[in-house]
Amino acid sequence: MKRYGLTICLREGDDVEREYRKHHEAVWPEVVRSLHAVGVIGLDIFLHGRQLFMVLDTVDDFDPERDFARHVASSAKCAEWETLMKAHQEPPPGAAPGAWWAQMECVCHLPAPSEGTPT
Numbered sequence: 001m002k003r004y005g006l007t008i009c010l011r012e013g014d015d016v017e018r019e020y021r022k023h024h025e026a027v028w029p030e031v032v033r034s035l036h037a038v039g040v041i042g043l044d045i046f047l048h049g050r051q052l053f054m055v056l057d058t059v060d061d062f063d064p065e066r067d068f069a070r071h072v073a074s075s076a077k078c079a080e081w082e083t084l085m086k087a088h089q090e091p092p093p094g095a096a097p098g099a100w101w102a103q104m105e106c107v108c109h110l111p112a113p114s115e116g117t118p119t
Contacts, residue, residue: 001041004056004064005104008089012050020088021047030077037074038067051092054101064103 010016024045035043039059046053058067072082086100095102
């Protein structure tokens with residue numbers, strides 16, 4: 001299993017956070033199925049102020065660029081969801097040109113007891 005940390009910002013606006021939260025209370029089933037189909041095992045999104053942080057657990061051969069593109073192209077509903085989410089988001093400060101979500105570097109990992117002692 002691979003784990004990714006990604007960040008993005010919500011756009012400024014009175015109703016942006018409320019709308020974003022509302023959408024995520026009931027993620028469309030087509031989106032969930034598609035993400036699982038491209039190798040996403042688990043996904044959590046955290047919010048602090050306008051900053052979103054996503055923890056993504058995937059199969060070992062998952063490639064974010066390739067597999068998120070496959071996800072978006074998998075159906076009209078998935079493409080619609082991504083367009084809707086992008087209406088609420090903007091790249092974070094320091095994101096690479098053309099990047100949307102910015103991949104973060106893991107600087108500390110505390111393994112589960114079953115994983116053994118950290119080195």
